[in-house]
Amino acid sequence: MASRKAVFPAAPHALYQAHGYSPAVRSDNLLFVSGQVGSHLDGSPEPDFEAQVRLAFANLEAVLVAAGCGFEDIIDVTSFHTDPESQFGTIMAIKEEIFHTAPYPAWTALGVNWLAGFDFEIKVIARIPEGS
Incomplete structure (x- = not known):
């Protein structure tokens, strides 16, 4: 049976404790990251949409780093959008800054x-590099 270990970033935001979930769970060499949002440390949302997306990616990066990973280790992405049609351009521009070279991760985007x-919100599965 694979072992499971919760992974927390250096500065976890309040949502993890308030809602009782782990930012990520490591199982062998895979990291399953919970949905990350543009939350400030107190758990409040960033009101500006572009800044909220950037903060969600920063929160995601903090969790990845805590597990010894980076964006290049992401295999699969699922993102959730409240207004995909109007948000798509902003999200794609930020996505291209982060995932700017192939191979790109698999990605599923859902309107909610x-x-x-x-x-x-963005959740991912990443492969943890050997030695991390």
Whole structure:
């Protein structure tokens, strides 16, 4: 049976404790990252959409780093959007800054009608490099 270990970033935001979930779970050489949002440390959403997406990616990066990974180790992405049509351009521009060379991760984007006060959420599966 594969071992499981919770992974927390150096400065975890309040949502993990408030809602009782781990930012990520490591199982052997895979990292399953919970949905990351543009949350400030106190758990409040960043009101500006572009800044919220950038903060979600920063929160994601903090979790990846805590596990010894980086964006280049991401295999699969699922993102959630409250208004995909109007948000698509902003998200794609930021995505291209982060994932600017192939091979790109697999990506599924879903339109949703509620994200608890947020407008963007991203969850990933990453492969943890040997030695991390």
